Amino acid sequence: MTDTTTTTTSETARLDYLGATFDVRGLNVVVTGGGSGLGLRMSTALARAGAQVTLVDREADRLDAAQQQLAAQGIIVDTAAADITDADELDGVFAQIAARGGLHVVFANAGISAGIGPRLKSGRITAIDHERWGQVLDVNLTGTMNTIASAARHMTTGYGRIIATSSVGGIRADPLVGYAYAASKAGVVGIVRNAALELAPRNILVNAIAPGLFETNIRKANPIAQAMTADFEKVSALKRSGQLTELEGLAVFLASPASSFVTGAVISIDGGGALVGPNDVEA
Numbered sequence: 436m437t438d439t440t441t442t443t444t445s446e447t448a449r450l451d452y453l454g455a456t457f458d459v460r461g462l463n464v465v466v467t468g469g470g471s472g473l474g475l476r477m478s479t480a481l482a483r484a485g486a487q488v489t490l491v492d493r494e495a496d497r498l499d500a501a502q503q504q505l506a507a508q509g510i511i512v513d514t515a516a517a518d519i520t521d522a523d524e525l526d527g528v529f530a531q532i533a534a535r536g537g538l539h540v541v542f543a544n545a546g547i548s549a550g551i552g553p554r555l556k557s558g559r560i561t562a563i564d565h566e567r568w569g570q571v572l573d574v575n576l577t578g579t580m581n582t583i584a585s586a587a588r589h590m591t592t593g594y595g596r597i598i599a600t601s602s603v604g605g606i607r608a609d610p611l612v613g614y615a616y617a618a619s620k621a622g623v624v625g626i627v628r629n630a631a632l633e634l635a636p637r638n639i640l641v642n643a644i645a646p647g648l649f650e651t652n653i654r655k656a657n658p659i660a661q662a663m664t665a666d667f668e669k670v671s672a673l674k675r676s677g678q679l680t681e682l683e684g685l686a687v688f689l690a691s692p693a694s695s696f697v698t699g700a701v702i703s704i705d706g707g708g709a710l711v712g713p714n715d716v717e718a
């Protein structure tokens with residue numbers, strides 16, 4: 436006969452252990468680009484795990500839709516409309532959030548696509564669209580730097596986690612990824628490494644994630660999105676794109692006490708997409 440008392444106790448102990456190891460309850464979390472895609476999914480996971488999450492996005496409509504969609508599932512989040520390229524506006528939002536019990540975790544995640552890479556003639560280095568170059572660097576690099584700066588300024592509780600979203604396209608070549616995107620995502624890694632050193636004495640840990648391919652809105656306007664998916668699935672070890680749910684564990688880990696000895700790291704979440712490649716640039 437099964438001893439139900441023992442079983443219940445050990446099950447409770449197991450859940451207590453997991454709960455304490457990955458405990459994000461009560462942490463004040465900000466996610467930029469939280470209105471869509473990776474940011475929305477990471478926000479959902481953290482809110483479900485008990486964090487107080489604020490989604491920040493420049494698209495107010497997306498924020499409203501996301502908030503309502505989560506509320507319908509019983510998941511409560513805050514929202515704040517802000518553009519990460521406007522350092523003062525962003526800092527004001529962070530100040531307000533920090534005033535509500537301190538700022539603990541920031542995901543510097545918002546980003547945009549640069550379109551076509553050197554696989555196609557229009558994406559080659561001799562054909563750089565300087566206007567697009569400026570826009571992508573402004574959002575993906577300067578905006579991420581603004582976000583990390585505001586996080587550093589307002590994280591004053593002695594517990595700090597900053598997680599920036601780089602990309603597989605920032606850590607290896609990919610002829611389907613535009614130059615501006617590759618440069619911005621490699622640049623994010625540089626910022627993360629320096630910030631990890633600078634902020635360690637304040638117990639603020641700074642890491643980057645380098646996702647492989649996930650189906651989100653960022654790809655909607657990209658005319659070669661299908662080719663990118665096919666290429667990625669061909670070179671990745673797991674031979675497939677990622678499911679958004681597969682981001683959840685890493686997001687909770689990096690926000691939680693479990694990641695206390697991880698800083699300055701670039702963590703691939705790409706099904707082995709960075710292991711092989713790139714494909715040739717075809718003439």
Ligand SMILES: NC(=O)c1ccc[n+]([C@@H]2O[C@H](COP(=O)([O-])OP(=O)(O)OC[C@H]3O[C@@H](n4cnc5c(N)ncnc54)[C@H](O)[C@@H]3O)[C@@H](O)[C@H]2O)c1
Pocket residue numbers: 467468469470471472473474491492493494497517518519520544545546547548574578600601602603645646647648649650651652653654
């Ligand atoms: N989807 C992928 O395959 C993939 C792979 C690697 C890295 N990434 C990176 O992940 C991050 C999230 O991308 P996603 O795929 O979820 O795309 P997405 O387009 O679904 O979401 C990005 C969100 O960022 C917001 N945003 C864009 N510019 C902003 C700004 N200036 N200020 C505030 N918000 C802004 C958008 O409104 C959008 O809601 C990006 O940094 C992207 O480069 C995505």
